[in-house]
Amino acid sequence: MTRRLADAQGYRRGMVLGLTMAEIMLLLVFLMLLAASALLFRDRDATTRLQAQQSADTSADDERATLRASAIAAQTRLSALEAALEQSRAAATRAEEGRTFADAALTSQVTIFHARTAELAKAQSELQAATGQNAQMRAELSRLHGNAGSGLPYCWTSPDGRPITALRVQLRDSGVIAQDPDPRPRADDPAWASLAGLPRNVLLPVESFMAQTASFVALSDAGRCRFAVDVIDGTSSANKPGYKGLMNRLWGSFLLHEISGG
Secondary structure, three states: OHHHHHHHHHHHHOEEOOEEHHHHHHHHHHHHHHHHHHHHHHHHHHHHHHHHHHHHHHHHHHHHHHHHHHHHHHHHHHHHHHHHHHHHHHHHHHHHHHHHHHHHHHHHHHHHHHHHHHHHHHHHHHHHHHHHHHHHHHHHHHHHHOHHHHOOOEOOEOOOOOEOEEEEEEEEOOEEEEEOOOOOOOOOOHHHHHHOOOOOOOEEOHHHHHHHOHHHHHHHHHOOOEOEEEEEEOOOOOOHHHHHHHHHHHHOOOEEEEEOOO
């Protein structure tokens, strides 16, 4: 009995209000945690309100900046419109002032147009006259130097007796340009070897052309015939003496047939 009483007294010495020291410490810790949580929640609410206020201030600043930019843009457009209006007024003034001068200028242009029309008609008349003279001169050359006048037959003829062209020669003011017909006639004929050194599609002085074709012409002389050559006139309309000189130079060695082309 005495031992049980001693144990009970010792047990009561470690208790306060029926709680042990460990339980009291746990209770204190719990209370401190509740207090800390309350403080944290209060701080978080304050922070949230502060951030919301800052966001509102930022939005207000953005709106104020947007309004200022809009006001500046409106002012700029107003200034541009005022400048354009001023320019329009100035242009209208200049147009009004220049109307009399425009009438005078129009009259002057009409006069110039009539004068140039008369000049054009005169130039066309001169061109027609020159064309007629050129055609007459070519007809005369054909009459003087035609095949019948030369008395020599064509070296190359088709089975029906028509002449076969050996070369195409373009006349220029400063010389001639030799070309092969396409396709080349009688490609296997040995006469082509005598034209191997003749440059094609190159502007040559007529004397160089005649020197390069001398062997070819010698073959026709030996055969008592003449090779047919197509001639394309590329001389200027004012160079009739040059055209006539080239034609005369070629007539002595070839039978010429003028064609149109380039």
